Amino acid sequence: MNMRKYTPVFGLIAVIIIFQLVTTAIGREFYLTQLTMSAYYCLVILGLTVLMGYAGQISMGHAAFFAMGGYTTAVLTTCNLMNVKESLFVKLLGTSGLTIMEKNAYGAEILHLSPWISLFAAVFVTAAVAFLIGIPILKLKGHYLAMATLGFGIIVYRIVLGTRLFGEADGISDIPPFKIAGSLAVSGDPAFRVQNYYIAAFLVVAGVILLMNLIDSRVGRALRSIHGSEEAANAMGVNTARYKLFVFVLSAVFACIAGVFLTHFNGGIGPSEADVMKSVTYVAIVAVGGMANLWGALVMGMTLNYLSLRGYFGSFDEFVFGSILIFIMLFFPEGLLKMGNFRNLARGLARLKNKYSADKKEG
Amino acid sequence: MSFEQLLQYVLSGITNGSIYAIVAIGFNIIYNTTGIINFAQGEFLMLGGMTAISLSAFLPLPLAILAAVIITSFIGALIDFIFIRRLRSPSVLNMIIVTIGLSITIREIALHVWDEKVRSLPYFTGNEITSINILGAYISPQVLWVLGISSVIVVCLGGFFKFTLTGRSMRACASNITAARLCGINTKNMVTISFMLSAAIGALAGCVISPITQTQYDCGTSLAIKGFTVAILGGLGNSTGAVIGGIIIGLLEAFSISVLPLAYKDAIAIAILLVILFVRPSGILGKKEAAALKEF
Numbered sequence A: 001m002n003m004r005k006y007t008p009v010f011g012l013i014a015v016i017i018i019f020q021l022v023t024t025a026i027g028r029e030f031y032l033t034q035l036t037m038s039a040y041y042c043l044v045i046l047g048l049t050v051l052m053g054y055a056g057q058i059s060m061g062h063a064a065f066f067a068m069g070g071y072t073t074a075v076l077t078t079c080n081l082m083n084v085k086e087s088l089f090v091k092l093l094g095t096s097g098l099t100i101m102e103k104n105a106y107g108a109e110i111l112h113l114s115p116w117i118s119l120f121a122a123v124f125v126t127a128a129v130a131f132l133i134g135i136p137i138l139k140l141k142g143h144y145l146a147m148a149t150l151g152f153g154i155i156v157y158r159i160v161l162g163t164r165l166f167g168e169a170d171g172i173s174d175i176p177p178f179k180i181a182g183s184l185a186v187s188g189d190p191a192f193r194v195q196n197y198y199i200a201a202f203l204v205v206a207g208v209i210l211l212m213n214l215i216d217s218r219v220g221r222a223l224r225s226i227h228g229s230e231e232a233a234n235a236m237g238v239n240t241a242r243y244k245l246f247v248f249v250l251s252a253v254f255a256c257i258a259g260v261f262l263t264h265f266n267g268g269i270g271p272s273e274a275d276v277m278k279s280v281t282y283v284a285i286v287a288v289g290g291m292a293n294l295w296g297a298l299v300m301g302m303t304l305n306y307l308s309l310r311g312y313f314g315s316f317d318e319f320v321f322g323s324i325l326i327f328i329m330l331f332f333p334e335g336l337l338k339m340g341n342f343r344n345l346a347r348g349l350a351r352l353k354n355k356y357s358a359d360k361k362e363g
Numbered sequence B: 001m002s003f004e005q006l007l008q009y010v011l012s013g014i015t016n017g018s019i020y021a022i023v024a025i026g027f028n029i030i031y032n033t034t035g036i037i038n039f040a041q042g043e044f045l046m047l048g049g050m051t052a053i054s055l056s057a058f059l060p061l062p063l064a065i066l067a068a069v070i071i072t073s074f075i076g077a078l079i080d081f082i083f084i085r086r087l088r089s090p091s092v093l094n095m096i097i098v099t100i101g102l103s104i105t106i107r108e109i110a111l112h113v114w115d116e117k118v119r120s121l122p123y124f125t126g127n128e129i130t131s132i133n134i135l136g137a138y139i140s141p142q143v144l145w146v147l148g149i150s151s152v153i154v155v156c157l158g159g160f161f162k163f164t165l166t167g168r169s170m171r172a173c174a175s176n177i178t179a180a181r182l183c184g185i186n187t188k189n190m191v192t193i194s195f196m197l198s199a200a201i202g203a204l205a206g207c208v209i210s211p212i213t214q215t216q217y218d219c220g221t222s223l224a225i226k227g228f229t230v231a232i233l234g235g236l237g238n239s240t241g242a243v244i245g246g247i248i249i250g251l252l253e254a255f256s257i258s259v260l261p262l263a264y265k266d267a268i269a270i271a272i273l274l275v276i277l278f279v280r281p282s283g284i285l286g287k288k289e290a291a292a293l294k295e296f
Helices: A004-025 A031-054 A062-078 A088-095 A115-137 A142-162 A190-216 A218-228 A230-235 A240-266 A276-288 A294-309 A314-331 A339-362 B003-034 B041-055 B061-082 B092-113 B141-163 B165-175 B177-182 B187-213 B220-234 B239-256 B262-279 B288-293
Strands: A099-103 A109-113 A178-181 A184-186 B132-134 B137-139
Touching: A004 A031, A004 A190, A031 A062, A031 A190, A031 A218, A031 A240, A031 A276, A031 A294, A062 A109, A062 A115, A062 A142, A062 A240, A062 A276, A088 A099, A088 A109, A109 A115, A115 A142, A115 A178, A115 A240, A115 B262, A142 A276, A142 B092, A142 B220, A142 B262, A178 A240, A184 A190, A184 A240, A190 A218, A190 A240, A190 A294, A218 A230, A218 A240, A230 A240, A276 A294, A276 A314, A276 B092, A294 A314, A314 B092, B003 B041, B003 B137, B003 B141, B003 B165, B003 B187, B003 B220, B003 B239, B041 B061, B041 B092, B041 B187, B041 B220, B061 B187, B092 B220, B137 B141, B141 B165, B141 B187, B141 B239, B165 B177, B165 B187, B177 B187, B220 B239, B220 B262, B239 B262
Parallel strands: none
Antiparallel strands: A099 A109, A178 A184, B132 B137
């Protein structure tokens, strides 16, 4: 194994641990809540980075996949099975430990599905939808692709907003915690704050390692050849349609998993998660991160999501993301965190310094 | 369904359709000269409507609308000067992202300049309850204004592109920008003019529909998406196609209400858009070969 490649990953893990220790040390552990949420959003962004940056396919509808994950788990785990308790299927699930009996706030007993089932169901549904919609959508390019994915996002948003099952404008709340193993659970309870931070961080690190290896593999090279020129890649015998579809489904699954976990963490989900503006935000962050740059996307995703969630942008939240899009595309189409920019900055500073010292000599 | 009811649906479909057609024409004008789909097109309608509403407080209505159209077209020119001209070696992806960014930014600025309240211009003739009886169906006189002004816009644009030098230069840019430049056409200025024209048309449309649909800081987006659907349906860049496509989508939407819940109405146009994109991206009137030549 090439350890050198993983140096940044160890750095990332170190930073994650330092963050936790510092926030605990200064008694500001509540910062971890937003960091956890940002980490889940980063998972969406990482998937989208591979799709946009490496395969060169824009998606303006990733919030829809996130919402699919969130809503699938929300519907399945809040659905009370008490009435069908005696049916064979439910009993079978019960004996395999896949249902959970609880008392609700009024003391009535409720029986609901284990989040493990809903996690797999959500991944399955999202992957299937992404696969089916990806076949025709990925034949499109440029504006058409952007508009088609945007359209898909809007349809999902409208369905969520207009369907009784999904709670219409209210969304779904009272979602039970996701008990992973033992006392490890994804839940918004302040007592679980630190462990939830590490669960989210674990998912992000796992996602990064997976995508790093994907990019360095045969698939990654094929993707970059598609970004360079799809015709040329095709002519060289790369099955471009298959690779594009694969990455599209993979990034959709990333978004879906993020949706499932964040929904259990928040204990609820609302239609705003499926909003087009969310998709645009994801695209904005991928663009700021430098498109084909996992680390840039991660750093920018954490920073911007964290600032946005802590409410630093106030009522200018959407404005900030809109201007980021324009600013980056006009001045840094390669992304902010490119070494070239730092080099230019250093060169500019050196020139200023030289000029200053020259002026001093003359003076 | 009785005849009167049918007629009522048809009239409402045509009204909405003609609004979509105007938005689509706005898309086409910019697309033809630059190859850009201006995702901020819907915001021109909102800006036009909002400006006219604010100005109508102290100006007579026609003057307020005129001023709103002029102001919005200047904003269109500004967008080109500040943003579009600066794009270095723009790829399609970059242009999409910039115009989406513009759309969000304009919307948010409007939110802070005005507020989140729903406003509207007064009815051009009569008021909310004035109605005209046409063969048993009742329509507001404003609907006639919408239909009238959209027809005037379509006819005038047709004349402009056919008979004036500027219009013909713009068409030259549309068919081949390099060749147009070689013929001595200042293509950059043509792009500015196309932004101004498209903003002005958008603003005018925004004013005319304001009494019926009302204006709010975020009303542009859904109009832009429907307008884009119509533009694709009619074949990008094809204005006659836009009118036909607009009426088709308008009618489909109007009749969909009698079958599907109202909440899904907005999803109809988009579902149609997806189907067209999958089946025939060149549109009903667009030529396949012409579409293949365009850069995508």
